[in-house]
Amino acid sequence: MTNIDYVKVFESSSAFPRPSSFCPSYGTAGFRADASLLLSTLFRCGLLVAARSLLLGKSCGLMITASHNQVSDNGVKLIEPDGSMLPQDWEPAATALAQCSTDQEVVDSLRSILTTGVSASTLNTPSCEGILSVLFGYDNRPSAPDLLKAAVAGVAALGVQHQDVGFVTTPMMHFVVHQWNSPCRPASTHEAQETYFETLIGAFEQLVEGLPRPPDGGQLLIDCANGVGAHHLVKVQQRLWSAGLQMVLFNTGDGQLNMECGADHVQKERVAPTGFPELKPYSRCCSVDGDADRLVYFTVAGSTSEGTTMLLLDGDKIASLTAAFIKDLLKQLPDSVGSDIKVGVIQTAYANGASTSYVKEQLLLSVECTPTGVKYLHQAAHSYDVGVYWEANGHGTVLFSAELLRRLEKAERVCSAAKDLLLLSKVINQTVGDAFSGILLVEAVLRRKAWSLSQWDGLYQDMPSRQIKLKVADRALITVEDAERKCVTPAGLQKDIDALISEYPAGSRAFVRPSGTEDAVRVYSEAPTQEQANDLACRVGKAVYLQAGGVGPMP
Numbered sequence: 001m002t003n004i005d006y007v008k009v010f011e012s013s014s015a016f017p018r019p020s021s022f023c024p025s026y027g028t029a030g031f032r033a034d035a036s037l038l039l040s041t042l043f044r045c046g047l048l049v050a051a052r053s054l055l056l057g058k059s060c061g062l063m064i065t066a067s068h069n070q071v072s073d074n075g076v077k078l079i080e081p082d083g084s085m086l087p088q089d090w091e092p093a094a095t096a097l098a099q100c101s102t103d104q105e106v107v108d109s110l111r112s113i114l115t116t117g118v119s120a121s122t123l124n125t126p127s128c129e130g131i132l133s134v135l136f137g138y139d140n141r142p143s144a145p146d147l148l149k150a151a152v153a154g155v156a157a158l159g160v161q162h163q164d165v166g167f168v169t170t171p172m173m174h175f176v177v178h179q180w181n182s183p184c185r186p187a188s189t190h191e192a193q194e195t196y197f198e199t200l201i202g203a204f205e206q207l208v209e210g211l212p213r214p215p216d217g218g219q220l221l222i223d224c225a226n227g228v229g230a231h232h233l234v235k236v237q238q239r240l241w242s243a244g245l246q247m248v249l250f251n252t253g254d255g256q257l258n259m260e261c262g263a264d265h266v267q268k269e270r271v272a273p274t275g276f277p278e279l280k281p282y283s284r285c286c287s288v289d290g291d292a293d294r295l296v297y298f299t300v301a302g303s304t305s306e307g308t309t310m311l312l313l314d315g316d317k318i319a320s321l322t323a324a325f326i327k328d329l330l331k332q333l334p335d336s337v338g339s340d341i342k343v344g345v346i347q348t349a350y351a352n353g354a355s356t357s358y359v360k361e362q363l364l365l366s367v368e369c370t371p372t373g374v375k376y377l378h379q380a381a382h383s384y385d386v387g388v389y390w391e392a393n394g395h396g397t398v399l400f401s402a403e404l405l406r407r408l409e410k411a412e413r414v415c416s417a418a419k420d421l422l423l424l425s426k427v428i429n430q431t432v433g434d435a436f437s438g439i440l441l442v443e444a445v446l447r448r449k450a451w452s453l454s455q456w457d458g459l460y461q462d463m464p465s466r467q468i469k470l471k472v473a474d475r476a477l478i479t480v481e482d483a484e485r486k487c488v489t490p491a492g493l494q495k496d497i498d499a500l501i502s503e504y505p506a507g508s509r510a511f512v513r514p515s516g517t518e519d520a521v522r523v524y525s526e527a528p529t530q531e532q533a534n535d536l537a538c539r540v541g542k543a544v545y546l547q548a549g550g551v552g553p554m555p
């Protein structure tokens with residue numbers, strides 16, 4: 001890599017100094033912080049993604065978003081040429097570059113990435129300057145334009161071109177980057193976006209072709225979190241209405257992004273989002289997050305004297321519905337195609353215990369548990385022919401192996417189940433978790449099974465659970481192991497958590513972990529009754545507060 005102009009890198013870097021009190025780290029899904037702190041991080045991510053593109057000889061992507069976080073935050077997600085996330089072995093290099101204190105350190109850190117590399121396998125790949133570019137996408141946060149300029153400056157400092165994809169959801173961006181690097185590269189990123197909708201909607205239309213509309217007329221009330229999803233959903237409303245799906249959009253941008261709305265709010269608080277009409281029992285509703293990569297469904301059950309009961313159909317329920325449907329289809333394949341197909345369901349510690357039991361005991365499928373972060377689940381899903389992964393918060397997808405797709409293609413003319421599985425692999429975004437893809441998937445499966453929301457909800461009954469978050473002075477002091485189910489430091493905290501759990505009935509559990517997207521520590525609990533789950537979460541939260549330097553209100 002001899003043709004890098006490091007003087008230019010040094011000079012460009014000087015326009016984006018790192019605030020001295022800000023020490024960014026690559027977190028659960030990239031970098032995330034208050035937007036006012038992020039100009040240097042975006043410039044350096046521009047350098048990094050351009051360097052990665054040069055090393056791979058392909059176009060990488062950079063999405064400016066802080067997803068479910070409050071509107072004053074922003075962040076960056078880095079995308080590989082195949083549409084996947086930045087490989088984990090690059091994360092330390094990303095953090096080191098983002099934390100450099102001087103422009104010379106930035107140059108040295110970049111030089112180290114480009115010359116010694118962080119992975120030997122990437123070093124020998126020739127560069128293809130001139131024919132590759134970095135693709136940029138962003139959500140509708142007001143800080144996006146300035147951060148985009150910083151990222152563009154980083155890419156330009158390495159002499160790499162860029163393409164502005166514009167307002168996109170994160171999953172659209174992953175799909176577009178994948179398309180851009182495919183043998184049939186689209187003429188423009190706009191065309192790649194059209195291919196995205198055509199692929200997903202075209203497959204949905206075929207899956208539901210000839211089936212009657214649901215008894216409720218196919219109406220789905222969608223909370224768009226005042227995020228970028230609304231911008232695109234509105235464009236496909238008419239076409240989907242013709243296919244029997246009537247999307248009624250709320251929180252399309254008049255209110256504040258993610259404020260008392262969005263998938264994270266609905267899932268954590270178990271309430272309907274603000275801006276929603278009064279719900280009729282079992283009316284179909286769903287909520288996506290700010291960059292539309294998460295999806296949860298919800299509804300209300302019949303009214304009681306105390307009001308209606310909120311029913312949440314979260315990522316675990318979506319995974320269970322999907323895994324059950326896929327399993328049924330696989331059973332219909334002839335032995336020559338499908339006798340040895342390995343199916344796995346990947347979850348995190350947040351998965352409701354009842355969902356894990358349902359998948360293991362009713363569906364008889366294997367379950368794996370990884371740390372939080374779709375980057376871990378996605379990687380684990382790759383070791384199956386069909387890897388179904390979802391986090392309880394609604395982030396997930398299903399990966400089909402290339403070998404299985406080849407077998408299904410051979411069989412599709414003679415076997416309708418093979419054709420259906422192929423259509424599912426198109427409805428389901430293969431690059432990353434995707435709320436729009438999730439809606440089409442859920443709606444198609446419910447229609448195929450002629451199921452109501454209540455029947456779907458009846459797959460299993462959730463264990464009562466509670467999630468809270470609290471602040472500590474330095475959340476890095478809390479370290480965890482065993483897929484985040486055990487706390488290692490502060491020493492003694494896990495012993496206290498175990499002692500608290502032992503005071504609740506068998507089957508109760510709780511854990512603590514530092515968030516990788518917010519300045520917060522998360523506590524999760526499950527117990528036989530809601531009161532017990534609330535109580536356990538609160539008491540574990542107090543123990544964390546006392547032992548890990550809590551600040552602000554004690555839980």
Ligand code: G16
Pocket residue numbers: 028029066067068069289293294372373374375391393395514515516517518522
């Ligand atoms: C991101 C990740 C998810 C993760 C979530 C919360 O989601 O992609 O895998 O579950 O953050 O992470 P944490 O608990 O570490 O804050 P999103 O939708 O915010 O990009």
